[in-house]
Amino acid sequence: MTTKLTHNMFPMAGLSAIAVMAAVFLVSLWDFALSQNADGKPAPPVLQRQTSQPVDATSPGGEVLPEFKQAGVCARCHVVSVLEWGLSGHVEAEQGCQECHGPSLKHVADERNRVKPDHLPRGRVPVTRLCSNCHETGCPESLEVQDCQKCHHVHALINPAKPPATKHDRLEKLLARWEQFGRQLAEGDQHVTQQDWKAAQTAYGAALELIPGNHRAAEKLQMCNRRLNPHLPGFKTVGETVDQETGLPHKVRVAGEDIPMLLVPTGEFDIGSDKLADSRPVHTVHVDAFYLGQYEVTQAEWQAIMSANPSAHQETGFPDAQQMPVERVSWNDCQEFLRRLNARVAGGGFRLPSEAEWEYACRGGTLNSGLTSRNRYVGEDLSKRAWYRANSLRQPATESKFVQIEAYAPRPVGRRDPNAWGFGDMQGNVSEWCSSLYRPYLYHPSDGRESPILPGLRVIRGGAFANSAAALDPALRHAERPYRRLRWNGLRLARSVPSLQKKATASNQP
């Protein structure tokens, strides 16, 4: 029986043209190694690229293939290479990727694929020299000592004249399974277009049973579950708008507190800016869907939870103070506020946004960052979008000989144009505390920077009413000690999407 692996087996999302070319090249090598022909079978489904999980490669029995277990992080990108290598005896001999390519830590950490592995032997001599590290006496069959690749494929290492039958069969079953998985997904998608959520739920559930843990199927199933059961604990849905990808309501209010929050969809974006020293290098970050406060937390909202108002701008001279953002709060104060809020609202889970989440939401799906020379941001006049030094002066400057800080003040939230995703006052008005510790980029949420207990400066984003236009750059990272209270530091609520994973699994049961 013959099998053909096509480039459809590759993770397509996010691959550059070079990667695709390299993939096609590898596939051709694969074909050469197996010396087999296509049999006209339909192509297996596309493997989705996973940012944080290895590719799901399960054997027909439902277990992860041993070569994928061994390859670990390498299997996230080099799917075909790992499959090829799985056909060789090197798997049993526990000669993994690192044995030939070195630890290659920088290559693994480089999301943009600019850094090559530590060792990447190419050509007859380097490859043969590498092989001879273990196979000192050369090939026992052909007695070849000069050119291993004359007979053996670079990863599969099999002799094309003698393809391994057992492994080959196993691979065939796996491909059939993927094929069935793809059909189920396509069926589910068809039901989605007809808005038949129940049928789509069944199809996606079946797909997930075929490839357990598949991220794409799980997300689609979750979307169907949310469509069938739109209730989110602690939230009141506002309006009918629903995100097509996740099935989540676009706008909600915190139950009992009436704080408006908007959905930030899942996605990737380039965080940072090459123009700002602390924001280099620009790199890609994945953000899961979450809810973010439409506006900064106001003085009234703070007072309702904390029974106190620490703001510098209140009472006399500020008739709208209750609608103005709360300020002069420390990061520690924010944690206490969140603790009390979580105790009051069903489901809890309210928190500060991470700095990546904040910047993602601030950019609102646009690629631009930074200001042009005339204080225009993303083609718009910044003064229409933000309160900052140019438009936040309270008293006319002529009244006083000097302009002091007291002359500037924040304004009630939502009085300026929102950004593309509907968030108001992301830039200016008051700066916003983030959950993240201030550490150099690259941004890795798992490296401890999101720890709520580690000491250090906490990130502040967005600029404030007293800042110049340049300080309102969405990529500008500011930081302050967590106990400091300044008159322009406030906060904005965030909340992860309440997980429906358990419900999704349960709903698959007959």
Place this chain on the structure above:
Amino acid sequence: MNEPVSRRTFLQQGTGLTLAAGLSGPRLFAGEGPEPIQTFRRGGMLYRRLGQTDLFVSALSFGSHVNPGYRQSAKQGSALTEKGQARRDRHISKAFDYGVNMVDTYENAGQWQPMAKLVRTQREKVLVSICRQFPNFVGKNIDDAARLFGHVDMYRIYVGDGPGVDEKILEDWDVMRTAKKTGKVRAIGISTHSQRMMSSALEELEGLDYIMFPYNFIHARSDYSEFLPKAVRRKVGLIAIKPLAAGSIVKLDPRARPGSTPENPRIELYQNRNRPVLPAVVQKLTESLGRSPDETLCQSALRFVYSRPFMTSAMPGMFQEHELDDNYAALQSHLKLSQAEQDVLDAAHKLSSAYGPTWLPPHYRWLDQRWRVPT
């Protein structure tokens, strides 16, 4: 009776002692200081890196001092007369020729506009240092300066005296940090005459690049047991203001050139009614100076500052061209103090002690009260 020490215990104790010795921190003034600040010479001028910034500041820098003889009141603050401004411009230009690259500029002395005009053609070579003078919001002040000068190289606030950094200073500092992040300012710092404010600033102000504070051989407090080692460890740039004690050291110098006027003419030292009081001490100083025939007391005093590897720059008042020449000449030979120079400084120290605070002009006598090193 002591128990015998086992081999394991001995090794553990030995390791502990070794670790303790290694971790006890560098001893700043015992010749085992931390990594010295980066230095290079170009022409006759010495340049040192300012804290952790990418700025290299000349060891001799030009202050914002204004010759009182040429001062006149202005709409806001004061300004120099036309003649006075011409003199100052000439001195600064000559300083640039010597390699001086940092000039301090006061807004309330009317120095912004003339300075902007002076550096327009050589903006990339000159570091303009700005101190907020009027009670304007720091952000506005920085923007005004950046608009005039293109960018601000060094911006500082005067933090005065007090128990420590307060909320007002923290707010100003926050704005300064933001301005630095956005590229409007290249280095931010404070100036103060208070040691406790300096120590507090080191603790409280994130990203502190430099501190300007009074430092000369009479008022260089040897009891900086906390501040200086901490500042050096944090790699904060240290700039000495009043390295010649507001010009009073000129007056201690029996061999000072005629015309060397201190900042304030009311200094009473060496006036006829004081001169005969302490002939023995003056004699001692004169003898010491005699062993360094080519050097004045002021040059020794400046070399005292230059010889400190942790000091980035000294900013003496310079009202005469020959003062600039003398101060520049102090950088030309060795930087380490010789024994003869040390004797000169000791004698001058004793002389100033003998006169009491009257060796300083009345408005600078706080220097003796707060900073004087006991003899």
